[in-house]
Amino acid sequence: MGLSSEISVLLLLFLTGLLISMVDSTTPGCRLINEEDGKDVPDDDHKGYNKLKPLVGKRFSTIDVEKEYRYSVGICRDAVDGYKNVGVLQESLKDKRRHVIGLYNSTQIMSGNDWVMIEYWHGEKYHTHCNKEEKKAVIIIICDPSADDENGVDILDEAKAKIGDCYYLFEISHKAVCGIKSSSKALSFGSIVLIIFASVVALYLFLGFLYQRFVLHAKGMEQIPNYSFWQDFGNLEADGCNLVCRSMSNRNSAPYKGIGDEQLEEDLDRDRDDHLLPM
CATH class of the missing domain: 2.70.130.10 (Mannose-6-phosphate receptor binding domain)
Structure with missing residues (x-):
């Protein structure tokens, strides 16, 4: 008697669950x-x-x-x-x-x-x-x-x-x-390039610092990678700008001399010194 009652209870629970699943569909109210x-x-x-x-x-x-x-x-x-x-x-x-x-x-x-x-x-x-x-x-x-x-x-x-x-x-x-509209926009190509450039520069400085400090045992400002180059970087830029951008030259052009002028000047100097020679 006890076994049959347990089976009846299980059967009742099963039928109840089946009925609930039939009534409570994935979209209650509207049926797709x-x-x-x-x-x-x-x-x-x-x-x-x-x-x-x-x-x-x-x-x-x-x-x-x-x-x-x-x-x-x-x-x-x-x-x-x-x-x-x-x-x-x-x-x-x-x-x-x-x-x-x-x-x-x-x-x-x-x-x-x-x-x-x-x-x-x-x-x-x-x-x-x-x-x-x-x-x-x-x-x-x-x-x-x-x-x-x-x-x-x-x-x-x-x-x-x-x-x-x-x-x-x-x-x-x-x-x-009303949905939540996202204010973020897709990154432009220029923004992506700037992000990549900034990431590369940061990686260069970080790895270079580690190399200078722990491999070369540099101290102070010398820990900056390629420190001597960056010291001269401003001067190099100025020299490049001076070479490319400025049109005036600081050099004075040499006066025109005809062919044989050098030999003539040497002869004149020799004549001036002749009276200094002992007779």
């Missing part, structure tokens, strides 16, 4: 299309859903410009009580007829740094438009640091004037999807 098909959910969908979590469970509503329809939008919840799994519901203001635009248990989510896009699929079929395909709602939630739940939702377009892939386009501005 890939989950319906038993496929792996892309990382982008998980990332978008995590960004959407602050808005999950909220409801928004709006009336179109023509004042014909009211649209109720639920973020991963029933847009209106009594309509299970309906993410977007359209209601005629004239006859109060309602139409399902999209289901949140057939969802696709995409996101960027400051936006999230939700697609609710498997709505009611069109009667004449879009090749009688199922309706679909596309909800774009954009970042607005000053916007909250009171801003509501706007319907931007009903793209039904085509053969297929029709949709209702909604926009919500909300601060919940």
Whole structure:
């Protein structure tokens, strides 16, 4: 009797865990299309859903410009009580007829740094438009640091004037999807060159210092690698600048002398000294 009771308890725990795993999916509230098909959910969908979590469970509503329809939008919840799994519901203001635009248990989510896009699929079929395909709602939630739940939702377009892939386009501005923008920018080529140059100079000074101190046993300023060269470096630069940049020469040009002038001067000097010779 004791063994059978233990088996019953284990079986009950197993069934409970299985039920929890079925209810608590990887994306509670919204059920992604890939989950319906038993496929792996892309990382982008998980990332978008995590960004959407602050808005999950909220409801928004709006009336179109023509004042014909009211649209109720639920973020991963029933847009209106009594309509299970309906993410977007359209209601005629004239006859109060309602139409399902999209289901949140057939969802696709995409996101960027400051936006999230939700697609609710498997709505009611069109009667004449879009090749009688199922309706679909596309909800774009954009970042607005000053916007909250009171801003509501706007319907931007009903793209039904085509053969297929029709949709209702909604926009919500909300601060919940505002990402943290990085102020850092990629380093330019010049910055990379300067960093490499500074690293090479630092390595040269460090290794040179160690060599001068511990191998050559230098002291004081002599520990600086190639100290004698750096002492003369300023003079070498000045000499180079003087040679390349200055056009005037400090040397005085020699006076012009004709051919044989040297011999003539020697003869004149000899004549001047003749009277000094003894007779």
